[in-house]
Amino acid sequence: MLYDWLEAQRALARSVGAWTEYAGRLFGLPVAPGDSGVPGSDWFGRFIQTAAQAPGFDIHSVTIGERQVSVKETIVAATPFCALRHFAREGMVLRSSPYPVLVCAPLAGHHAVMMRETVETLLEDTDVYVTDWANARDVPITAGRFGLDDYVQTIERFLRMLGGAGLHVLAVCQATAPAAAAAALVAACGEPAPLSLTLMGGPIDARINPTAVGRFALAHSIGWFRATLIDIVPPGYAGAGRRVYPGYIQHAALMAVHPDRQLALESRYWAHRWRADKTKAAESRRALDEYAAVLDMTEDYFLDTLRVLFREHRLAHGIWQIAGRRIDGSALASTALCTVEGDRDDITGAGQTHAAHTVLASVPQRSRMRLTIADCDHYDLFTGARWREAIHPELARFWRSASSARRRGSRVRPPPTARSRALDSDQAATMSVRR
Template structure:
């Protein structure tokens, strides 16, 4: 099931590989290995029929053969982690280089800093932004557009989660409690002089992390917390995905979607919710749309419509690149967020201690939702405001973006033109300290 795309993923104790699913990953890898000669032949066929020296390359037959070969190769390929491809940005009308480097690292995540190379300091304040990317099947590069939108006027940091199959068993387990600890550690590293943005799935652990910090009177809480399209309370206008999760108990997930990483991956024998199951869930949700997109790709390849072909390649190179999630994290999140609704019921714990958003008082809150979001229904993120009664009214903002679905909440033209400027204004109005921010109209 597409739990990854819905905004949540989690886990319970390790050692949960179900009897039915244990060999699944091995069979998947064997299938790809068996298709490797065919992929190589398809790639050679594509090159043969696109060679300018081949007279058939200029015929409809030759173009059709090349297009068919590319479609076969692309639909049977294993897509690796995409690159960021962010080399520069424009600050104050000047183009400046961007250097991406890690400033914090743990076994399952590293924190990337998009450092901009200024020749002279910009006049406009440049608030620090910690973007917590979803750990829900796709790589953090899915938020490339989100990062690019913030870069001109912000010092941007983003979580880059590691593929669980690449983490050796010796590095230990990773669950929802660990996720919350990671967020707290990153905020400590930034010393609280920052604004945290949780995109989709991280809304719950980020809210929990800030709640824990406030409960401990931690001086390093962020200035603001922006939650975007997150499953804070999935009882509100539940989507089809929410209902599917509620219809199963946690043992069903443990038996049917957890498997072990096969050799020779570094995470050999680690229990995971595999990326290829995530992908099958993603595709099945909108299968007709994906089939039509690939039919269109064939047509555009034959016609030589380079722009349309490139857009398809860029989108699917990102969309089809998926990662495994640790079984502990996946199962714990499903159980906590989607089955028990522990956070809105006041029953969520971290390391055995209660998580109480009511203790948040110094961190300004903004929530953002999309009108047509079919993953996190309208109202699920806004529910955060009820859970945080001690944040002053002037430090709370909710914004519903008309005309966008789940992806449009954090990417695309409307995000750049309408959502990101509101978030930036909210951060700027609360950049001088904790609490007491100036109220803005949104």
């Protein structure tokens, strides 16, 4: 299979990198810490191979006001396919802070560390939990299958463990539909649902303004995806023999579909290196490594996601069932809802995320907010200036309002701003629906 051949090429590339680094040092050529080979060889390497391991979050402290606060990272729960990481601000009095935030990271080909900036920003407000999904190549076959239903049930388990009534949930991209489903399942059982649910850039209803991703999913059969994109993890990994959608395909897709983002990250890195700004160069190099941190997804999960969300639209139709339980969006009657979209998002079409206001119909109008961010692409939703300056302040305000309302026992009513507004039933945007 192709996986075996690519592993051999990566091994050769690492060997060549080691020799060029040795040669570079021998002839006095500058080699930055963490680089392999002569200047420029690391740039080529990032284009032809994925990283052997994803970088850690490594968030040791955050600045809150004028105070530097230490951050402690622990794993508080785990399954073979996911670790729930907790980032706690040491020495902070939680009673004076908003309720903690559970970040449901997407399982869409990237490691959760790609959302490191999101977590670091949120730590300015409160403690943070993150779903850190495993690379399927590292999960033994004896751990069993893992499909989309298992993903939802994992989030459901974490919600119950953390106590939904004292928790804000933030789901990004592919994680939006499973997070909404898990919250609805918890609420349908009569257990405390999350205090609020924030969905950013995800396919709640992929029929609306389908992008190239959605059109591609519809243009090919599930059998075609299984025959063309599924490979087998080779020997040498704990998950040897497992059938997966490989990270190398995701890496190639990123290089082909979003070369502008890769080149922007590279340009920033090399600009800092030429200016000999070691701190900024290290930060830029880290951003490159996080973006390149791709993973394998199990065959079951990958094909389930295509079938359930992009082809059959089960959540939007209200027919999604998990372990015999139907996902009933009307169960979320006490959870505040916020949806966020970027106006230049070419991965999730306009209106696909805002459709949650229709799917989760029982959320009171006073407890709803939707944001459409100008000049914002998919990745800007959780990294960079748009995230820090336009989105995060609005979410912090929304969460404070939801927290205060819960303490008072009343509904959430976020005060309107230039960027946000409560969504009333007669304010729904006109949407092009592909049925």
